[in-house]
Amino acid sequence: GAGVSQTPSNKVTEKGKYVELRCDPISGHTALYWYRQSLGQGPEFLIYFQGTGAADDSGLPNDRFFAVRPEGSVSTLKIQRTERGDSAVYLCASSRGQNTGELFFGEGSRLTVL
Amino acid sequence: SQQGEEDPQALSIQEGENATMNCSYKTSINNLQWYRQNSGRGLVHLILIRSNEREKHSGRLRVTLDTSKKSSSLLITASRAADTASYFCATAYTGTASKLTFGTGTRLQVTL
Numbered sequence A: 001g002a003g004v005s006q007t008p009s010n011k012v013t014e015k016g017k018y019v020e021l022r023c024d025p026i027s028g029h030t031a032l033y034w035y036r037q038s039l040g041q042g043p044e045f046l047i048y049f050q051g052t053g054a055a056d057d058s059g060l061p062n063d064r065f066f067a068v069r070p071e072g073s074v075s076t077l078k079i080q081r082t083e084r085g086d087s088a089v090y091l092c093a094s095s096r097g098q099n100t101g102e103l104f105f106g107e108g109s110r111l112t113v114l
Numbered sequence B: 001s002q003q004g005e006e007d008p009q010a011l012s013i014q015e016g017e018n019a020t021m022n023c024s025y026k027t028s029i030n031n032l033q034w035y036r037q038n039s040g041r042g043l044v045h046l047i048l049i050r051s052n053e054r055e056k057h058s059g060r061l062r063v064t065l066d067t068s069k070k071s072s073s074l075l076i077t078a079s080r081a082a083d084t085a086s087y088f089c090a091t092a093y094t095g096t097a098s099k100l101t102f103g104t105g106t107r108l109q110v111t112l
Helices: none
Strands: A005-007 A010-013 A019-024 A031-037 A044-050 A053-056 A065-068 A075-079 A088-095 A109-113 B005-007 B010-014 B019-024 B029-037 B043-050 B055-058 B061-066 B071-076 B085-093 B106-111
Touching: A005 A088, A010 A019, A019 A088, A019 A109, A031 A075, A044 A065, A044 A075, A075 A088, B005 B085, B010 B019, B019 B085, B019 B106, B029 B061, B029 B071, B043 B055, B043 B061, B043 B071, B071 B085
Parallel strands: A010 A109, B010 B106
Antiparallel strands: A005 A019, A019 A075, A031 A044, A031 A088, A044 A053, A065 A075, A088 A109, B005 B019, B019 B071, B029 B043, B029 B085, B055 B061, B061 B071, B085 B106
16 A cells, blocks of 8 residues: 555454554565554654564563564554553554654554443 | 653644744654644654754754754744644664654644
8 A cells, every 4th residue: 555554443442352453564664663642642662673573672561562563564463451541542653674764654543442 | 751852832823923843852863853743643754854964954844953952943934724733753862773752742733
């Protein structure tokens, strides 16, 4: 596709449930990022992939959060045993290479945990 | 954690006026970027300034960088109602490979 695609755009779930959020980056972009944005705040870094490997996962808040990118393209962010505090917009971005240039963001997946 | 702080948090101006937003950061950087976010949408890259640059222009945007003060400013000239959005600075810190750290944002409202 022409841009970064994220699905679902909205997800409502109950506390304790498992959630998967998907990101399809721009074709050919080797770097992929996940950020989380709470209302009124800036995006908070979660994890960065270069190719298939997680080059930096220092932003993942705890072991309930996990992300994969098995073929170096599509990535899935997985959240286990969701909590109300996980409610936020999860943003995915991609970029051309390893150097921190321009990031191209998707529209985000809004997660609401009831 | 968010390393950058934008100032002001909110700014309301009339169409045609200039808007200035400031960003401060904490440690040495490779580059600093500004992004725009319309309500409920993703972020859009506006401009990137490298640590060895002091000023950069793009259309109605002017960005300055003062590494001695660890600060940057974004000037939007001749603002339009369509410029209404949140603006974020993002820094690529030296030694942190390829991740960007975003500030808290400035919400700009441009009225007719």
